[in-house]
Amino acid sequence: MAYSEARVLAGGLAHIPILVGVFWFIQSVLLRRLDPKKQGNTASDPTQRKTPAAEKTADSSSPKAKPKTKKPAHADVPVNTYKPKQPFVGSVIENYSLLKEGGIGRVNHITFDLSKGNPQLKYVEGQSIGIIPDGLDAKGKPHKIRLYSIASTRHGDNFAGNTVSLCVRQLQYEQDGETVNGVCSTFLCDIKPGEKIKITGPVGKEMLLPEDEESNVVMLATGTGIAPMRAYMRKMFEPKEREKNGWNYRGKAWLFMGAPKTENLLYDSDFEHYQKEFPDNLRYTKAISREQKNAKGGRMYIQDRVLEHAKELFELIENPKTHIYLCGLKGMEPGIDEALTSAASSKGLNWSELRSQLRKAGRWHVETY
Ligand code: FAD
Ligand code: A2P
Numbered sequence: 001m002a003y004s005e006a007r008v009l010a011g012g013l014a015h016i017p018i019l020v021g022v023f024w025f026i027q028s029v030l031l032r033r034l035d036p037k038k039q040g041n042t043a044s045d046p047t048q049r050k051t052p053a054a055e056k057t058a059d060s061s062s063p064k065a066k067p068k069t070k071k072p073a074h075a076d077v078p079v080n081t082y083k084p085k086q087p088f089v090g091s092v093i094e095n096y097s098l099l100k101e102g103g104i105g106r107v108n109h110i111t112f113d114l115s116k117g118n119p120q121l122k123y124v125e126g127q128s129i130g131i132i133p134d135g136l137d138a139k140g141k142p143h144k145i146r147l148y149s150i151a152s153t154r155h156g157d158n159f160a161g162n163t164v165s166l167c168v169r170q171l172q173y174e175q176d177g178e179t180v181n182g183v184c185s186t187f188l189c190d191i192k193p194g195e196k197i198k199i200t201g202p203v204g205k206e207m208l209l210p211e212d213e214e215s216n217v218v219m220l221a222t223g224t225g226i227a228p229m230r231a232y233m234r235k236m237f238e239p240k241e242r243e244k245n246g247w248n249y250r251g252k253a254w255l256f257m258g259a260p261k262t263e264n265l266l267y268d269s270d271f272e273h274y275q276k277e278f279p280d281n282l283r284y285t286k287a288i289s290r291e292q293k294n295a296k297g298g299r300m301y302i303q304d305r306v307l308e309h310a311k312e313l314f315e316l317i318e319n320p321k322t323h324i325y326l327c328g329l330k331g332m333e334p335g336i337d338e339a340l341t342s343a344a345s346s347k348g349l350n351w352s353e354l355r356s357q358l359r360k361a362g363r364w365h366v367e368t369y
Helices: 003-034 052-060 183-190 223-237 239-245 268-277 302-308 310-317 332-345 351-360
Strands: 088-097 107-113 128-132 146-149 163-169 172-175 178-181 196-203 216-222 253-259 282-288 322-328 364-368
Touching: 107 183, 128 163, 128 183, 146 163, 146 183, 146 223, 163 183, 163 223, 178 183, 216 223, 216 302, 216 310, 216 332, 223 239, 223 253, 223 268, 223 282, 223 322, 223 364, 253 268, 253 302, 268 282, 282 302, 302 310, 302 332, 310 322, 310 332, 322 332, 332 351, 332 364, 351 364
Parallel strands: 216 253, 216 322, 253 282, 322 364
Antiparallel strands: 088 107, 088 196, 107 163, 128 146, 128 196, 172 178
């Protein structure tokens, strides 16, 4: 073989790996185009395309993606603006008895000025505030706070948005032949307009009203348990409140109120008035324990009234727009449960299951003390 022939042959052989490489490259590109599974993404195959939700999930798993933040319910409700170590110091505007002549004990409506607060103590219907009574306890330490349900709406009784009102029963009991007066409730019932008052809070999200203007609101109150209900009633039926909130309540509200005597019915004339003005939206049922008798001849309690109206109440409870509020004496809870258990069983329902469903749905609200 001549030298030049040998060079041509060697040069041709040297191109073989290059040709094999080019061929392999073209084949793999063509195959990828034809077979989506080998493409490394699913965009061209609609059956493989991720749903927007799945894409979101995939996106959010990337370390750069922000975690999904769902705003918790009632996140805008103010809580603990003032704490026990640094309470707000307000002053008393008014303090008057809610009882008629001959009523049992002392129950007062007390209003405090909040206007000088910085920040101002704001609250919504259904919350409570803490009160630190003046003076020292038996150990010489400042008294601890006591909680009281707020009886006014966020606009206050004067609609100026800078007051808060409470409904307080003086605690009194007999011990070793002597009358003992509760520290804070006596302090509050005795406090005079112009005097200073240490306030904490607001607290509580258990007793808030639903936002739906068409919700149904069943209220079961004993004694001062009427406090949050008075705020609800004003929000629902007081013309100025309706105007201020632009909230035109159109649901069914039903207040069951327990008091020992007619003279002890709290805010009764306001509620009677609302019932007259809104007969299609408000029912008001009273259980006057020491004047009326239940079916068994005993004291008439609100649970007896609940039993009397069980059928209508259950129709309301079965409606998902209905919320039930219980407030007042702790002792009323078993009685209400018993009444609702027997009312439910006559409809073939299990009350404890139903109650836990209501609670999970945020429709069963209890504040007893
Ligand atoms: P204290 O001096 O603290 O005396 C209470 C203590 O006296 C009890 O702990 C107990 O040891 C003892 N005692 C009580 N009764 C007896 C008795 N019969 N025999 C023997 N010992 C007894 N109250 C209202 O008036 N209106 C409200 O709107 C209101 N809302 C509340 C909301 C919440 C969320 C809570 C938790 C409580 C509410 N209370 C309300 C109750 C309030 O907080 C006080 O507990 C109440 O005013 C009594 O406080 P006091 O300082 O007067 O009594
Ligand atoms: P009574 O005291 O006649 O037994 P107040 O706080 O103004 O005293 O009102 C509380 C009302 O609740 C009273 O009518 C009282 O009746 C009533 N009551 C007392 N115990 C219970 C209970 N276990 N269940 C329901 N109502 C009760």
